[in-house]
Amino acid sequence: MIVNKRRRPLPLTVLSTTFVLLWVLMAAFPFIWTVWGSFKVEQDFFSRDSWWFAIEGSRTIAQTGSAFTGDGYYGAWVLRDFFSSVVNTVIVTLSVVVVSLTFGTLGGYALARSGYRYTFWLLMLALVFRAMPHITLVSGYLLPFFEMNIWGHLPTAIIVLVAINQPFTLWMLHSFFLSIPKDLDESAMVDGCSRFQAFRLVVIPVMWPGVITTGLFSFLLAYNDFAVTAMLLSQPNQTMVPKIASFLGTIQQEGNVMFAVAAVVSATAPLFVLVMFFQRQIVSGLTAGAVKG
Amino acid sequence: MPHRAFFAFIMPSLLAMLLFIALPIVSVAVQSLYVEHERVVTEVETCAPFAGCTTETRVDAEATEKLRDAEPLGRFNGFGTYLDRNHLATAEMNAILTDNAGFADVASRIYNLPFYRALAFTLTYTFVVTPLAMLLGFCIALGVNAIPPFYKGPVIFFSLLPMIVTPLVGALIIYWMSSPQGILGATLQSLLNDSTLSLKSSAVLTWVTLLVYGVWHNAPFSFVVFYAGLQTVPHDTLESAMIDGANRWERIRFVVIPHLMPLATFVALVQLMDNFRVFEPIVGFSAEANATSLSWSIFNDLRGQVDQLFGSAAATSMLTIVGVVILLSPVLVRTWREFNRR
């Protein structure tokens, strides 16, 4: 605690509370507004006259007979086949998380336990790799992938996302592994385990919190990615984010921008749930890197 | 850990990084030296009754395709792509610098060159958003730290949303709200009493919108890290500062901020790296008319409607990578020195 609450002057309390309230409003309002608006018709949510229509929903009532309508969702999910991109997203994100964690726990463990100098250089290299803009890497993939005929498939995007994810995953898991006492795997090895057995039987069972936290961030990276999925996946294999981007090109002209709004809300909902359930892990994950790195 | 075991453990991860990060960088470097084949052109004579014979030049699609299949990289161009008008534009720069009408003229003419336009926005975004987002995050952290514990959970929940949300989606949400038909845009219009006001209409407004979006999106990260840092401020030091007579501000200035400094360095590093690749907001805000970034230029070349300009995209990529290395170099040099001192 920074300050003792009892001795805090009132104006300061008022000021800081107002500030926090203002920030919460800034952070939350766009989402609440968009979720609300996604159940309206375009003439309400994008009203040329007054945004008050979006709250009353008068046009929505006029057009559909009720103050709320699922037309946007129907249009996106059914008419525009948003559903298949949801399936693709599930496949891609789950695979990326599983493979990233498998590679990352092995590598992070090795980096945390080896005392040699090259671990330092590998971590530095990972830092440089971490800084590479994804789109520059994508421009390196396209031509070779076309030539090898592996462009457009889900597995290609998955392995690419795993690789792009590795530097971050390695850093994070490395710092989690450092927090597990060395004594643990060493006693396992003296007790009769090989290095890998010690890793699997003794270290991983106590690493779950770290693995889950890192998994969340792998998930977020794969889920939120636009550069890789937009450029490396063919039309039928598209995941949600590039699908939404493609809505902008086609739907906006047709006047069905509400499809995009509904798709955006659909894509954000899982993230809401994620933050709700894993808030603690996300916070600890963000700080784990900071405290150790 | 012996070398063999170490490499066995790290192999999958290392292999993935080498194949899909290191190798693509090499691939980009090679591609940047090549440029697309020109189209194979043939002259065709068509004779129609009554009109006589005309020769016209036609693109021989088949021959072009064949040439592309044989040499997919294109033809060798050396550093030509780097120097052309769409990249470093050496010739144009020379012209501007030798013959101009003062500083404003130089600036505006350079700004009209695509690469420098993108660079200008990218750098502005990186170096404006990073400090502002950190400052805002720090203030939120101080504020949240002082509210009753019961409210902290929900406040942190809402605070995380702008950061966790998909960047493209977040940008779209703000874009829709700030369009003239959206709640923010309409409110601004009525506040300023200007019914033609649109955030898209001028370059300055577009930039401001993008920067505000950047701060909104990035502040939560600083907030979370600083907030966690505040929980570990040494109680004893704080109390001895109180006994030594430091007031509230002095305690923040001499105890809290020094304690958070290492965290701030880390946050700054991560945010500089992330903001330098700013890309999704430009797509989300459809802002390319007024603001482009290096990442967006690459994307645009690759997405080309007619042809994908691999050479051009690769050259911009290489220049971007150079930028990243320059950005990282203070950190790398410092780490290297510290490491050698050990």
Next chain:
Amino acid sequence: MAEIRLKNVSKRWHNFVGVDNFDLDIADREFLVLLGPSGCGKTTTMRMIAGLDDISEGEIWLGDRMVNNLEPKDRDISMVFQSYGLYPNMTVYENIRFPLRVRKVPKELHHEKVMQAARMVELVDFLERRPAALSGGQRQRVALGRAIVRQPAAFLMDEPLSNLDAKLRVSTRAQIKNLQHTLKVTTIYVTHDQIEAMTLADRVVVMNKGVIQQVGTPTDIYDNPANTFVASFIGSPAMNLVSGDIENGTFRGPGITIGGLQINVKGPVTLGFRAEDASLVFEGGELGAEIYSMELLGEATMASFRMGDQLVSIKSGKEYRAEIGDVVHAAIPASICHLFDARTGVRIARTPGN
């Protein structure tokens, strides 16, 4: 059951020498204590025996096997770690059973062996608990139980008592001594606490800066320290060391004159004697000075004097009382004195007949 031989073992990291030319034979069933300040290489020596650190030079033999290139699991040893290294996700029972499980000991033997080990370390009532729900002493005993559940060739113990409070340390020390006696397994025990070393060891190896200083029985190293390092490390308080000059068998230091020493030594030396061997007297004696500080130890009273830049302590009976600043005298007969080379610190042997 095996003897352990270390042949000229060294450990280097870059240009830092951790252990230098360690050469020692450890007999079967011996209780050997490696003693030294932190960073002296004692733990590194043990970790090389366990196979947790590579050996830069030399050979380690366990019984008739050269184990340099064997994995820890193939060396047939068990080890108790300083912070115990318990598996937090397993119960006490599973912790103790773990070595049997991974070493593929037939399943039907597990329960009996675990229970036997648990009885020896008095953990039968806690078998279903996890380490987090145990006290420090109980955790320590789980680590011991895990070490003794099978019959290894040797026990290695890395400061196993350092995380316990003072009272528990005494009782666990006794338990370890008793276990080793019952099981008759070669034991190597690392500590920086000289009392543990004196009470437990058959033989003590005193180490400093990676080099063996002295190997001997506890009595040996207490009564005849090989150099000033051992003299100042063993005993509580440590041996008094006074620098001065010797000529014709008479030592002269600041405020101290002692006659009757070796006559064949001449020049600057360091003279050492133990606080409990000297005594305070009313008059005469070899030392006379103002008391710098008085400490009541319970079983004795200790007076300290500032001689030049050194502090000299002398123990007296528990009823002895004096004030700081009083001038008192002390008897330091030549028979309790040790002489060390002033430059190298090596003991100067007493020639017979002197």
